[in-house]
Amino acid sequence: MTEKTTTTTTIQLPEPTLRRLPWYLAYLSTLKKSETEYISTTRIAEALDVDPSQIAKDLSFLGIRGKTRIGYQVDALEDKLRDFLGFGRRHNAIMVGAGSLGAALIADSGLQRYGLNIVAGIDVNVSLIGSKINGVEIFSPERLAELVDRLGVVIGIIAVPVDSAQSVSDLLSSAGIKAIWNFTPSRIRVPEGVVIANTSIYSHLAVMYNRLSLRDLQ
């Protein structure tokens, strides 16, 4: 992927819009193979089961408008979406916890394609320290602040056991991290000004299990 110097969005978008925009981007990337040049909101709407007027509204945040009866130019819309979402920029990140989930995320090349550049890992397990996962070196916790500073890390990712989540978050905040991506099922508190994103995989499991058990009753 080529580095781009375009600016990312600087307006506070509603979270539902921000969650839908990547769907549109994902859908557009599937059109590449069919060499579709223009796409209408109606067709995107059919494919994604989203209201066409909602799509038009979401895309208007990008300052991009479709042509009447023709729609949006696929390549231009895809580029615009990628830039707008920040996927075209590099965001340096540090992974705290290089156990099963942490190591997994370090190894996921998909994150790199979406602009997340994991530059180092941290773990308390001495057998991991000094090892590399996907080219990313694992360091001991006391190196955290120095690494954040030296490597220009802006995002701290937390994939540690539940009872260490808050203390790791505190460490990251005091090291000057600007955003925390929390993969633990634990709720953590961050100082004002630090962005927090929670991806609680296990909460999604709970929702799925509940829906499954209801389905079995029918």
Added chain:
Amino acid sequence: MTEKTTTTTTIQLPEPTLRRLPWYLAYLSTLKKSETEYISTTRIAEALDVDPSQIAKDLSFLGIRGKTRIGYQVDALEDKLRDFLGFGRRHNAIMVGAGSLGAALIADSGLQRYGLNIVAGIDVNVSLIGSKINGVEIFSPERLAELVDRLGVVIGIIAVPVDSAQSVSDLLSSAGIKAIWNFTPSRIRVPEGVVIANTSIYSHLAVMYNRLSLRDLQ
């Protein structure tokens, strides 16, 4: 973890409640070390930054009530939550896509602890077929239906490239899968009666990047 034979919930809970219950469970597990016997909603509320009355309401779905001035018995509440959320039961799952993210999820022992039992993997990459990740064998796609049937698979997990997500979902549905856990940023459609859960890691990245770029402006 010991197998339990208690029944999981059979009421349709509001999704926000289902998302909060795992936070409570995670918090309770951090109390074990301190040997706390009783916990009040007030203390849970302080720790998790959730309204105490909301917590009492969420927990009332479990048919469990705290004692006045004492609160909930920690062990009993933890067991009840785990059973209620289905984390104590085994749910057999098949992972479609054993690339970086898929392999990562197979290797994540955390999922096992939350009741997800990945029994097989599927990949189109011939160099992966026959190999094992964390003891889980990878098979070719034509084995899908047979494996689902023979291994009693109820959940299909999708971690394939975006443009294969829908076709894989269709395959899983026709193989008789009851729930699909979609890790791709793609929206997929499922037949009526099939449960769908979406975990779009990359959408969370988009939200985080947007909040970060706003923060930089301040």
